[in-house]
Amino acid sequence: MAKEVTNREENYSQWYNNLVVKADLAENSAVRGCMVIKPYGYAIWEKMQDKLDSMFKETGHQNAYFPLFIPKSFLSREAEHVEGFAKECAVVTHHRLMNDPNGSGVVVDPAAKLEEELIVRPTSETIIWNTYKGWIKSWRDLPLLINQWANVVRWEMRTRLFLRTAEFLWQEGHTAHATAQEAIEETQKMVEVYAKFARETLALPVVVGHKSEAERFAGAVDTLCIEAMMQDGKALQAGTSHFLGQNFAKAFDVQFANKEGKLEYVWATSWGVSTRLMGALIMAHSDDNGLILPPKLAPIQVVMVPIYKGDEQRDAILNRMDELKKELAALGVTVKIDDRDNLRPGFKFAEWELKGVPVRIAIGPRDLENGVVELARRDTLTKESVAQEGLAEYVKGLMDTIQENIYAKALKFRDENTRKVDSWEEFKEEIEKGGFLLCHWDGTKETEERIKEETKATIRCIPTDSFVIEEEGTCIYSGKPSKQRVIFARAY
Amino acid sequence: MAKEVTNREENYSQWYNNLVVKADLAENSAVRGCMVIKPYGYAIWEKMQDKLDSMFKETGHQNAYFPLFIPKSFLSREAEHVEGFAKECAVVTHHRLMNDPNGSGVVVDPAAKLEEELIVRPTSETIIWNTYKGWIKSWRDLPLLINQWANVVRWEMRTRLFLRTAEFLWQEGHTAHATAQEAIEETQKMVEVYAKFARETLALPVVVGHKSEAERFAGAVDTLCIEAMMQDGKALQAGTSHFLGQNFAKAFDVQFANKEGKLEYVWATSWGVSTRLMGALIMAHSDDNGLILPPKLAPIQVVMVPIYKGDEQRDAILNRMDELKKELAALGVTVKIDDRDNLRPGFKFAEWELKGVPVRIAIGPRDLENGVVELARRDTLTKESVAQEGLAEYVKGLMDTIQENIYAKALKFRDENTRKVDSWEEFKEEIEKGGFLLCHWDGTKETEERIKEETKATIRCIPTDSFVIEEEGTCIYSGKPSKQRVIFARAY
Numbered sequence: 001m002a003k004e005v006t007n008r009e010e011n012y013s014q015w016y017n018n019l020v021v022k023a024d025l026a027e028n029s030a031v032r033g034c035m036v037i038k039p040y041g042y043a044i045w046e047k048m049q050d051k052l053d054s055m056f057k058e059t060g061h062q063n064a065y066f067p068l069f070i071p072k073s074f075l076s077r078e079a080e081h082v083e084g085f086a087k088e089c090a091v092v093t094h095h096r097l098m099n100d101p102n103g104s105g106v107v108v109d110p111a112a113k114l115e116e117e118l119i120v121r122p123t124s125e126t127i128i129w130n131t132y133k134g135w136i137k138s139w140r141d142l143p144l145l146i147n148q149w150a151n152v153v154r155w156e157m158r159t160r161l162f163l164r165t166a167e168f169l170w171q172e173g174h175t176a177h178a179t180a181q182e183a184i185e186e187t188q189k190m191v192e193v194y195a196k197f198a199r200e201t202l203a204l205p206v207v208v209g210h211k212s213e214a215e216r217f218a219g220a221v222d223t224l225c226i227e228a229m230m231q232d233g234k235a236l237q238a239g240t241s242h243f244l245g246q247n248f249a250k251a252f253d254v255q256f257a258n259k260e261g262k263l264e265y266v267w268a269t270s271w272g273v274s275t276r277l278m279g280a281l282i283m284a285h286s287d288d289n290g291l292i293l294p295p296k297l298a299p300i301q302v303v304m305v306p307i308y309k310g311d312e313q314r315d316a317i318l319n320r321m322d323e324l325k326k327e328l329a330a331l332g333v334t335v336k337i338d339d340r341d342n343l344r345p346g347f348k349f350a351e352w353e354l355k356g357v358p359v360r361i362a363i364g365p366r367d368l369e370n371g372v373v374e375l376a377r378r379d380t381l382t383k384e385s386v387a388q389e390g391l392a393e394y395v396k397g398l399m400d401t402i403q404e405n406i407y408a409k410a411l412k413f414r415d416e417n418t419r420k421v422d423s424w425e426e427f428k429e430e431i432e433k434g435g436f437l438l439c440h441w442d443g444t445k446e447t448e449e450r451i452k453e454e455t456k457a458t459i460r461c462i463p464t465d466s467f468v469i470e471e472e473g474t475c476i477y478s479g480k481p482s483k484q485r486v487i488f489a490r491a492y
Numbered sequence: 493m494a495k496e497v498t499n500r501e502e503n504y505s506q507w508y509n510n511l512v513v514k515a516d517l518a519e520n521s522a523v524r525g526c527m528v529i530k531p532y533g534y535a536i537w538e539k540m541q542d543k544l545d546s547m548f549k550e551t552g553h554q555n556a557y558f559p560l561f562i563p564k565s566f567l568s569r570e571a572e573h574v575e576g577f578a579k580e581c582a583v584v585t586h587h588r589l590m591n592d593p594n595g596s597g598v599v600v601d602p603a604a605k606l607e608e609e610l611i612v613r614p615t616s617e618t619i620i621w622n623t624y625k626g627w628i629k630s631w632r633d634l635p636l637l638i639n640q641w642a643n644v645v646r647w648e649m650r651t652r653l654f655l656r657t658a659e660f661l662w663q664e665g666h667t668a669h670a671t672a673q674e675a676i677e678e679t680q681k682m683v684e685v686y687a688k689f690a691r692e693t694l695a696l697p698v699v700v701g702h703k704s705e706a707e708r709f710a711g712a713v714d715t716l717c718i719e720a721m722m723q724d725g726k727a728l729q730a731g732t733s734h735f736l737g738q739n740f741a742k743a744f745d746v747q748f749a750n751k752e753g754k755l756e757y758v759w760a761t762s763w764g765v766s767t768r769l770m771g772a773l774i775m776a777h778s779d780d781n782g783l784i785l786p787p788k789l790a791p792i793q794v795v796m797v798p799i800y801k802g803d804e805q806r807d808a809i810l811n812r813m814d815e816l817k818k819e820l821a822a823l824g825v826t827v828k829i830d831d832r833d834n835l836r837p838g839f840k841f842a843e844w845e846l847k848g849v850p851v852r853i854a855i856g857p858r859d860l861e862n863g864v865v866e867l868a869r870r871d872t873l874t875k876e877s878v879a880q881e882g883l884a885e886y887v888k889g890l891m892d893t894i895q896e897n898i899y900a901k902a903l904k905f906r907d908e909n910t911r912k913v914d915s916w917e918e919f920k921e922e923i924e925k926g927g928f929l930l931c932h933w934d935g936t937k938e939t940e941e942r943i944k945e946e947t948k949a950t951i952r953c954i955p956t957d958s959f960v961i962e963e964e965g966t967c968i969y970s971g972k973p974s975k976q977r978v979i980f981a982r983a984y
Contacts, residue, residue: 096647
């Protein structure tokens with residue numbers, strides 16, 4: 001089974017596509033660009049949602065729900081926003097079908113044309129700020145800290161499961177504040193929430209930074225992001241947090257009376273992560289045998305495979321497994337016993353490796369006699385014999401060890417593939433090898449654009465954390481002065 | 493504040509609309525027929541989701557996600573389904589906007605017309621069964637027990653918040669089975685899950701029964717439902733569970749190899765509840781002062797209002813409240829301290845009554861001295877003085893008492909408004925008074941249709957549980973023989 005996955009070395013892109021499908025995470029649907037998220041993939045997404053949702057609530061946010069549709073005219077209200085978003089989207093023009101007068105099937109009823117077309121939301125700033133106008137009157141109504149879990153649609157021409165799909169699932173936070181300072185702090189707070197989530201739950205090292213003007217969200221004053229490195233050395237933007245200034249408040253006329261009774265426009269942020277994180281998770285950690293899931297996101301943390309001949313051995317081993325499963329469940333470890341009787345153990349081993357289950361426990365008749373199990377770790381592919389006595393405690397501890405090891409491995413890879421580059425010749429050579437290039441840049445759109453045209457590399461971010469290297473230098477492309485290195489990379 | 497809600501007696505319909513908006517549950521949006529679910533309303537929906545989701549998982553179901561869009565041709569594949577569903581829906585015809593060549597704003601790009609129109613899902617049987625075709629090969633792939641949480645769109649002409657909206661949120665279960673018997677058992681199991689949820693969580697008494705053929709889901713062989721009674725005596729269908737036979741399997745050619753290796757069509761069920769349950773919750777329990785929430789669904793179970801003059805009293809009372817809040821939180825009770833200093837206690841009392849918080853605790857300076865609190869119950873509007881010592885335990889117990897009392901009250905109301913009716917003259921008189929009428933019916937579509945035309949009453953269900961009255965009789969309308977009474981009512 002695992003053999004059906006293409007090697008990473010051979011064809012990284014095909015390896016990814018194979019893996020998503022073979023590990024039962026998602027598949028393409030009958031609708032161009034829209035995916036079906038299968039139960040195993042959705043269970044991982046649910047774990048991401050649970051954790052993020054509790055982090056949002058701990059930071060004072062509440063969930064709400066806004067309409068799927070946006071009146072076409074709303075998109076034009078914020079000038080930059082429409083430029084960035086309005087173009088490739090699903091447009092609803094009619095509200096009725098009718099029986100085909102010329103035969104079988106149904107056709108669109110021409111009499112049911114909408115007066116104004118509706119756009120399936122590509123993001124919800126416009127409909128939400130139109131709503132906030134009714135909610136915000138006074139400084140006492142602020143801050144307004146709201147999040148929405150929803151589906152959105154962007155009509156992408158070239159789609160890839162999880163990474164770029166016409167419809168995807170996400171959360172979008174939309175907050176309103178009385179001061180610019182407070183909104184800026186919110187923008188920073190939420191990008192830090194994303195960074196913490198990525199590091200501690202996805203086991204994914206990320207760089208936090210600002211986007212350059214060219215890469216900024218349409219309508220934002222500043223965009224913060226988390227950027228991760230995949231195993232092919234390409235960057236993946238895993239989450240963004242935008243300071244929107246007063247742009248949307250002005251576009252939708254949202255003002256509040258301040259403590260002095262004067263009207264002021266409200267300050268805004270928005271921030272989101274999506275099912276794209278599933279793509280990041282897969283590409284950052286997995287290997288040629290299949291997925292490698294961090295224990296915190298694994299729908300099944302331990303799989304048990306009995307090895308037996310005949311019903312008597314089978315019953316004895318499965319009984320012991322049931323007892324061990326109970327002990328593990330009591331410590332909060334999720335266990336599946338694979339008791340399918342039509343498959344050989346080797347086949348099952350490969351299948352659970354493909355699905356990324358962190359720990360596999362096999363018990364054969366001799367193990368049963370000796371009071372031990374064979375325990376295999378997915379992340380290291382190592383095996384050891386462990387006593388059944390105390391197994392639950394041991395495995396519980398192993399969950400943390402594996403979580404940390406997966407992070408450490410990804411961090412090591414990222415650090416090994418991050419380097420300073422100081423000349424244009426070197427840049428053109430190094431960018432072909434992948435990874436993050438820390439380079440001086442003159443801060444202009446023109447230079448950024450040229451570099452992108454010539455090398456397909458973009459500025460992933462101007463780092464604000466561990467990668468901040470404030471030093472004088474000269475732009476690799478133009479030779480003009482620069483005050484800080486930025487991260488260039490090719491990206492998903 | 494509470495005064496702004498219309499009396500139920502005066503205008504029940506307006507009372508409902510007022511309540512939904514004034515209690516901050518939902519509001520109409522800029523998009524015709526689509527609502528905004530506000531944070532307080534969404535928090536109640538989240539509690540419903542949590543409980544239902546855990547009940548689905550306990551009964552072996554997994555969540556997944558299928559596309560928002562359905563190719564138009566899919567709707568025609570199951571003949572009855574298209575008749576029942578295809579007509580009023582949102583139709584996507586284009587995938588791009590462009591800058592208006594004649595001026596400002598954006599227009600639909602005529603060059604971006606889709607080859608085949610896409611329908612925003614009104615329900616997902618067709619796209620899901622088209623997907624299942626790829627998932628089901630052998631009896632070993634069955635049963636397939638899947639649920640989806642999603643938004644759906646039905647282009648309703650007359651909409652009401654929560655009860656009937658163009659877009660609504662729901663869950664839809666879609667299961668596949670090897671035998672008719674197993675699928676029928678699943679249909680029954682899930683309607684019982686809904687009934688249990690309604691009774692124990694929503695505190696809503698429901699009748700379980702079969703729909704008549706005329707009221708059946710489009711494409712179903714049999715539809716089971718739960719029916720509740722609102723305070724105006726009208727019925728509300730709160731959930732449905734359909735046995736779909738082999739209709740969708742045949743329409744999408746989904747066959748499996750049975751244990752003998754022969755190909756057979758798969759048997760199907762589908763079942764769903766929606767944000768309509770919010771409407772049922774509101775209309776079943778609330779009064780002229782506002783919402784009455786069962787403790788199991790209340791986002792805030794206890795609100796504390798300090799009564800004080802001056803900062804010294806304020807600090808002392810709020811300190812004590814903090815301690816009590818901690819004790820209550822330790823028992824799992826959700827508490828909010830309303831420390832807003834710009835509002836009088838009377839205003840706060842009215843606001844929290846409007847929002848249906850089950851228990852209100854007020855502490856004044858004398859209460860503080862005496863070690864007591866004033867405790868008010870929302871369901872009975874009674875007040876009592878309770879010692880601070882042991883308050884948490886007392887309130888914890890009160891949550892169950894209130895939950896049960898709300899159910900008992902609704903049950904009493906329903907039973908008082910359910911009666912046997914044996915003649916057509918009596919029926920026409922009684923139906924004007926509202927409530928459930930238990931009547932003999934000859935089992936024909938024609939009679940059902942006539943009764944509906946003449947009285948607007950429909951058969952809510954043919955009961956399968958407590959209301960089963962198997963007795964010989966004659967149809968109230970046609971006088972023909974009948975073997976069982978059914979429930980007639982006017983309905984939402």
